[in-house]
Amino acid sequence: MAVLEFIKTYSPLFLPAIWITIQLTVLSIILGIVIGLITALAKLTRVKLLNRIADLYITVIRGTPLIVQLSFIYFALPGIGIELSAFVAGSIGLGIHNGAYIAEIFRGGIQSISTGQTEAARSMGMTQGQTMRRIILPQALRRVIPPLGNQFIIALKDSSLAGLITVNEIYMTSRRLGASTYQQMEFYMLAGAFYLILVTLFSVVVQKVEKTLETSKRQSSEIL
Amino acid sequence: MSQPIVKLKGLNKWFGDLHVLNDISLEIDPSEVVVFIGASGSGKSTLLRCINFLEEAQKGEIWIKGKEINPYKENLNRVREKIGMVFQHFNLFPHMTVIQNVIEGPVQVAGTSRGKAREEAMELLEQVGLHDKADEYPEMLSGGQKQRVAIARALAMKPELMLFDEPTSALDPELVGEVLNVMKDLAKKGMTMAVVTHEMGFAREVAERVFYMDEGKIIETGTPGEIFDSPQHPRTKKFLSQIL
Ligand SMILES: Nc1ncnc2c1ncn2[C@@H]1O[C@H](COP(=O)(O)OP(=O)(O)OP(=O)(O)O)[C@@H](O)[C@H]1O
Numbered sequence: 532m533a534v535l536e537f538i539k540t541y542s543p544l545f546l547p548a549i550w551i552t553i554q555l556t557v558l559s560i561i562l563g564i565v566i567g568l569i570t571a572l573a574k575l576t577r578v579k580l581l582n583r584i585a586d587l588y589i590t591v592i593r594g595t596p597l598i599v600q601l602s603f604i605y606f607a608l609p610g611i612g613i614e615l616s617a618f619v620a621g622s623i624g625l626g627i628h629n630g631a632y633i634a635e636i637f638r639g640g641i642q643s644i645s646t647g648q649t650e651a652a653r654s655m656g657m658t659q660g661q662t663m664r665r666i667i668l669p670q671a672l673r674r675v676i677p678p679l680g681n682q683f684i685i686a687l688k689d690s691s692l693a694g695l696i697t698v699n700e701i702y703m704t705s706r707r708l709g710a711s712t713y714q715q716m717e718f719y720m721l722a723g724a725f726y727l728i729l730v731t732l733f734s735v736v737v738q739k740v741e742k743t744l745e746t747s748k749r750q751s752s753e754i755l
Numbered sequence: 756m757s758q759p760i761v762k763l764k765g766l767n768k769w770f771g772d773l774h775v776l777n778d779i780s781l782e783i784d785p786s787e788v789v790v791f792i793g794a795s796g797s798g799k800s801t802l803l804r805c806i807n808f809l810e811e812a813q814k815g816e817i818w819i820k821g822k823e824i825n826p827y828k829e830n831l832n833r834v835r836e837k838i839g840m841v842f843q844h845f846n847l848f849p850h851m852t853v854i855q856n857v858i859e860g861p862v863q864v865a866g867t868s869r870g871k872a873r874e875e876a877m878e879l880l881e882q883v884g885l886h887d888k889a890d891e892y893p894e895m896l897s898g899g900q901k902q903r904v905a906i907a908r909a910l911a912m913k914p915e916l917m918l919f920d921e922p923t924s925a926l927d928p929e930l931v932g933e934v935l936n937v938m939k940d941l942a943k944k945g946m947t948m949a950v951v952t953h954e955m956g957f958a959r960e961v962a963e964r965v966f967y968m969d970e971g972k973i974i975e976t977g978t979p980g981e982i983f984d985s986p987q988h989p990r991t992k993k994f995l996s997q998i999l
Pocket residue numbers: 770773775793794795796797798799800801802
């Protein structure tokens with residue numbers, strides 16, 4: 532009974548935090564997709580300089596801890612005059628972080644489309660850009676949905692690290708409330724429960740999208 | 756006198772150390788059908804792919820309709836537009852229906868309106884006997900049907916030359932005929948065609964000339980009768996005895 536009472540009393544206090552977590556996650560995914568797509572294309576062009584830049588970005592981001600990246604953006608950048616709110620710094624930091632992983636997912640998806648598709652498109656006079664946009668990406672997109680969905684869930688959980696740069700998301704809120712009520716354990720469990728629920732909801736959405744793409748191939752080829 | 760559609764002069768191509776095309780010179784006249792035969796790895800595909808610049812030859816000249824094409828100066832997309840290509844593995848776009856496959860080039864490349872492109876596509880599908888499959892996705896088609904769609908797709912660009920790279924060798928034997936019939940039809944309508952195939956019947960019926968390739972060289976040329984019935988070069992003889 533005490534548990535239910537606890538949940539009933541404190542859950543409402545989490546609502547703003549849940550909303551912030553969702554915003555952080557969605558923004559960082561959108562940013563990650565944009566950066567990821569550009570990076571994947573940069574890695575696949577024949578322009579060596581772009582290949583290098585993309586490689587460097589992916590290597591640095593995947594080779595350093597997210598918390599260091601977030602701290603750098605929020606605590607260190609003000610040193611050179613770039614001052615961002617915790618939320619903005621968190622969204623950008625998470626977006627840049629996700630971008631590196633999403634880039635590799637896109638690259639894999641694009642490379643998994645047979646070269647015969649490119650040849651067929653080029654042989655009828657399509658440009659490289661048209662081939663990518665009309666032929667390769669629509670097919671690649673469908674293949675990357677499962678790994679992308681997986682990355683989204685990781686992004687959702689990773690957003691908790693934004694709490695350490697003072698964003699009032701779920702994890703930060705649980706710490707704050709826990710410390711002031713001396714019920715740390717209960718609050719961490721509550722935070723965990725919220726993440727679990729969000730992850731489950733996210734998975735359902737991802738599966739829905741996957742299904743929709745599968746059944747309406749036509750639409751997705753016309754989106755792009 | 757009309758210009759040859761394609762003229763190759765001393766074409767050479769290497770993949771690393773491998774000399775894949777060794778001094779190829781030939782001409783293909785308007786409405787002519789030529790067939791390339793030769794062992795696996797002799798460079799047949801590479802030769803076709805050089806003609807539409809999917810591969811770049813390192814040495815030699817490629818003339819299309821009386822104009823030498825310099826791949827660094829020319830807009831190759833404009834050149835390829837008028838050279839249709841049909842592949843062994845069809846390479847239809849699986850995320851598009853049959854009709855979408857066929858109108859993709861005209862709409863995206865040639866700038867034809869959708870309505871007009873659809874109209875023309877339906878005529879082409881009729882020509883290859885597949886107008887009732889217009890709204891199917893390629894995965895629903897048999898290999899022979901896929902290849903006929905691929906031919907229609909290439910024709911939709913109103914090419915002046917069609918390249919066929921072993922168009923029937925991925926097909927079940929009972930499906931080969933329907934594709935060859937479409938190709939014969941095309942030949943009779945006066946299409947200029949360069950075909951890599953080992954279908955002797957087809958070559959005899961529609962080809963003006965047969966080229967035998969061996970290790971990147973054209974070592975024997977003649978009418979189908981000359982090549983198939985009385986090959987001169989020992990290698991041609993050996994090759995033909997193996998595949999017949
Ligand atoms: N992209 C490439 N890189 C390196 N080597 C290649 C490449 N494409 C083809 N080759 C090699 O060039 C040679 C000629 O290949 P090509 O595909 O033109 O032969 P082919 O006559 O069409 O053979 P097949 O009957 O098997 O299709 C082969 O030895 C092949 O391995």
